Amino acid sequence: MARRKYVVGNWKMNGLSDALGEAQAIFAAADGHPMVDVAICPPFTLIGAMAAAAPGKAIGGQDCHSAVSGAFTGSVAAQMLADIGASVVIVGHSERREGFAESDADVRAKAEAGLEAGLSVILCVGEPREIRESGGAIDYVLSQIAGSVPDHFDAQSLAIAYEPIWAIGTGLVPTVADVAAMHGAIRGALAARFGDAAEDMRILYGGSVNGENAAELLDAGDVDGALVGGASLTAAKFVPIIAAAATLAG
Numbered sequence: 001m002a003r004r005k006y007v008v009g010n011w012k013m014n015g016l017s018d019a020l021g022e023a024q025a026i027f028a029a030a031d032g033h034p035m036v037d038v039a040i041c042p043p044f045t046l047i048g049a050m051a052a053a054a055p056g057k058a059i060g061g062q063d064c065h066s067a068v069s070g071a072f073t074g075s076v077a078a079q080m081l082a083d084i085g086a087s088v089v090i091v092g093h094s095e096r097r098e099g100f101a102e103s104d105a106d107v108r109a110k111a112e113a114g115l116e117a118g119l120s121v122i123l124c125v126g127e128p129r130e131i132r133e134s135g136g137a138i139d140y141v142l143s144q145i146a147g148s149v150p151d152h153f154d155a156q157s158l159a160i161a162y163e164p165i166w167a168i169g170t171g172l173v174p175t176v177a178d179v180a181a182m183h184g185a186i187r188g189a190l191a192a193r194f195g196d197a198a199e200d201m202r203i204l205y206g207g208s209v210n211g212e213n214a215a216e217l218l219d220a221g222d223v224d225g226a227l228v229g230g231a232s233l234t235a236a237k238f239v240p241i242i243a244a245a246a247t248l249a250g
């Protein structure tokens with residue numbers, strides 16, 4: 001089965017209520033590209049309102065706690081995301097791994113919680129600059145995959161996002177050959193562990209994706225979509241990326 005292209009906006013800590021119109025415009029434009037799956041992950045505070053403003057659309061959280069409930073001040077459980085209309089959750093973003101000291105085991109537990117809550121999970125991996133420069137990027141990322149991908153899931157419900165940390169928000173992107181090599185290595189590691197199911201899993205690229213570079217990056221081997229930060233905040237910037245994915249969708 002061919003993998004459908006998947007384009008996801010990670011709004012990070014951006015967006016007040018007046019940003020809902022952008023989300024509506026993005027989803028309206030996405031309706032014109034039915035071969036592409038589109039999701040927006042706004043801050044927690046906007047999920048409920050966005051789900052109401054864009055019924056039936058894929059809206060997600062950017063993180064969840066691994067527990068179902070309890071004394072975890074400030075945290076949000078996966079079930080709570082589902083309860084207010086989310087169908088997706090990002091786990092293991094480098095800004096969580098680095099800024100909140102999340103380990104591979106933490107990320108795996110969060111992914112399991114998301115799946116348990118019925119959410120579709122996007123699990124992020126990616127190397128820092130010094131690891132890339134030392135030539136160890138593939139080993140580093142495959143170690144993250146080994147430690148943070150759960151044992152049991154439906155291939156349609158778990159996507160990997162490869163986001164080299166040095167490419168996030170910097171305007172720097174790896175060469176297409178480097179992206180293809182990393183995605184191929186990830187697919188190979190998934191196949192070694194999960195067999196044929198790896199062919200159905202989507203592997204997204206993230207890090208300074210924009211309307212100009214999207215077509216080239218999305219056409220690289222084993223790249224099934226994009227996880228987009230800054231260029232996902234407005235329809236004007238995000239829709240061209242969705243359109244680029246649509247031109248490649250089979």
Ligand SMILES: O=C(CO)COP(=O)(O)O
Nearest residue numbers: 010168169207208229230
């Ligand atoms: O971190 C990212 C998406 O999760 C990428 O962010 P930018 O697209 O702003 O580089």
